[in-house]
Amino acid sequence: MSNQAANRNVTLVLFHNDLRVADNATLLKASEISTDGRLLLVYASSLTDVLDDKDHYDAYHYDSMGQARQQFLHESLADLNASLIQQGNRLLYLQKGDEALDVFTQLNDLIAQQQVTDICVSQTADYNQNKVYNLIQAKYPEIQWHIQTTSTLFDELPLESLPKSFTQFRKQIETDYDLLHAEKDIAIYPTPETLAPLPDNMHSRNEYFFESQLSNQAGRDKPSQPSSSFRGGELNGLKHLDAYFDSDAPSTYKTTRNALDEWAHSTKFSGWLANGSLSVNIILNRLRRYERDMIANDSTYWIWFELLWREYFYWYAVTHQQKLFWFKGIAQHAPSTQLIESLLAQWKNGTTQYPIVNACMNQLRTTGYMSNRGRQLVASCFIHELGLDWRYGAAYFEQHLVDYDVDSNWGNWQYLAGVGADPRGCRQFNLNKQTQQYDPNGEFIRQWQGNPQKSD
Ligand SMILES: Cc1cc2nc3c(=O)[nH]c(=O)nc-3n(C[C@H](O)[C@H](O)[C@H](O)COP(=O)(O)OP(=O)(O)OC[C@H]3O[C@@H](n4cnc5c(N)ncnc54)[C@H](O)[C@@H]3O)c2cc1C
Structure with a gap:
């Protein structure tokens, strides 16, 4: 019997920035509205590839996700899948294979085949992801959307408008809310004990199951273990x-x-x-x-x-x-930097004349992580010493950081490039001084081989 013939609602959860079961308002909402229905729990990788104007990847040489980031994501999804299985369902994973349809088409096919009635997503600031949601909404106007807050402290901007600087923002928040010192703990959403099952005709659709998607990947770009301390999930x-x-x-x-x-x-x-x-x-x-x-x-x-x-x-x-991705950011003037391929390559490969920068970049490539101080130094070097267009640096971070977050990454890069939320304008770090202060004995530089190789 089809889902429609049985007159059941079919709810689809599209995971994005909410890969967990605890305190997940989106999953909880889905479980509540699907008690007598069926539930599709989907993670769609590279969904935004469908957007023509999502050119901030291609234009900035974004090849594929770096190994550490990929590994972290797979661990996160595997753990989510294990939790969902315990709750009576499982994770469906859509990705572009060699011959497969693009992910957006796969998702739309799934929605149509399964006659999805409700879609649950978490609120996100990701401009491109939201554009994809708009496309799906336009294509299936009859589907009901349920959008929950899962990744922020506030459900909506807690102030009338966003202050120009972080300091003003913080001061206002602390005056009006002060969550750190509030009397009661913040309420946490309960974890659903059980979830509605998959639609009956999905049980044999192995090709969608997270585990089989991973084994299909073997030999292609399945990540090998990078030497990172981060374990996803x-x-x-x-x-x-x-x-x-x-x-x-x-x-x-x-x-x-x-x-x-x-x-x-x-x-x-x-x-x-x-x-x-x-x-x-x-x-x-x-x-x-x-x-x-x-x-x-x-x-x-x-x-x-x-x-x-x-x-x-x-x-x-x-x-x-979309100003988050603009060269001139939210400012009126573009920086006087440009793209010089050879310098970009030096920065990425950790072969600049600045050992501290090289060490940080080697650490990033190997582990998918770099300290906040390191990020500030390599970004400052990128913009000031090398005179490069900040968006290429941001895109490279996007490729490699295990903690890549569209808002924090592009927002911080804009800040350092002087086209964002920094009231003082462009910040340049003195790399020599910073090296003396943060790596006085050269241990970090030695560990991450930051000294330029001497040629024979
Ligand atoms: C150029 C640049 C790019 C960055 N890209 C990212 C990114 O893609 N994803 C990301 O999460 N952070 C990013 N950051 C912010 C910061 O460097 C990292 O959040 C931090 O280094 C992560 O390590 P931690 O969890 O130990 O941070 P901690 O110092 O322990 O901070 C605690 C938490 O606060 C938040 N946080 C700390 N500093 C910042 C900051 N400057 N901006 C926003 N949130 C912050 C993070 O969620 C962090 O986990 C970037 C910073 C710079 C300068």
Whole structure:
């Protein structure tokens, strides 16, 4: 019997920045509206390839996702799939294969074949992802959409308009809301115990199952294990959260956060936060508990402060839409930089004349991670010493960072290029001074082979 003949609703969840089951309002909503119906739980990779004007990849030499980022994503999806199986359903994975239809067409075919009645997605500031949602809405106007907040502290911009600078934003938020010191913990959405099953005719459609998609990939671009400490997935994220707050590290965060290396020197929440394996509300509640039970000091405050930066860039992306990708950003003037292929290659390959920059870039290529200080230094070098068009740097970060997040990445790059939210304009870091301050004994540079190779 078809789903329509049985008069059931068929709900489709399109995962994007919410790869978890705990505190996931989207999954909870889907479970509530599909109790007597059927449920399709989908992750569609490269969905935005369908957009003609999504040229910020191709134009900036974005080849394919770097190995570490790919590995982290696969681990995240595998863990999500395992959780969904425990709840009585499973993850369907759409990706472009050698001969397969593009992912957007595959998704539309699935929606049509299964006579989907409801679509649940998480709110995102991702301009291109939202454009794809609009295309689907236009194609199937009869489908009901349910959009939930899963990745931010606030459901909507908490102020009348977005202040021009982060400082103004933070001050207003702290005056009006101050979530860090609020009396009650932030409410966490319960995890659904069971989920409605797949439509009956999907049980044999192995080609959609996450596991079979992965084995199809074997021998193609299946990622090998990079040497990164990040292990993707909600379970690993929650374990890390516990380990971090069970340690003393939060109490010294402010003094260590600028270090170029060392796992415990900053929270390392970013990868799990970026793809939604960890909920920011769960993190904030844990931080508040640490302040109550252990210690509240400048360092614990500073973790909140950095989470507010993340929040700021989210609403910045919502506010400025496609300007996030423009050369002149949200400013009136474009920077006086350009693309010089040979310099771009040196920067990417870690062969510039700046050892600190090379070391950071080697670390990024190998692990998919770079400290915040490192990111500032390599971006500053990119823009000022090398005089390169900042968008190529942002696109390269997008390719490699395990914690790639469209808002934080493009927003931070704009900031450093002087075309974004920095009231002081362009920031240039003195690379020599920074090296003396953050790598006085050259250990980091040695570890990541930042010194230019001497030719014989
Ligand atoms: C050029 C550039 C590009 C960046 N690209 C990204 C990106 O793609 N994804 C990303 O998550 N962060 C990005 N950042 C911000 C920051 O570097 C990382 O969030 C941080 O280094 C991640 O490590 P952590 O989790 O240990 O951070 P911590 O120092 O422990 O900070 C805690 C959390 O606060 C948030 N946060 C911290 N600093 C920032 C910031 N400057 N902007 C926004 N959020 C912040 C992150 O969610 C982070 O996990 C970028 C920064 C620069 C300068």
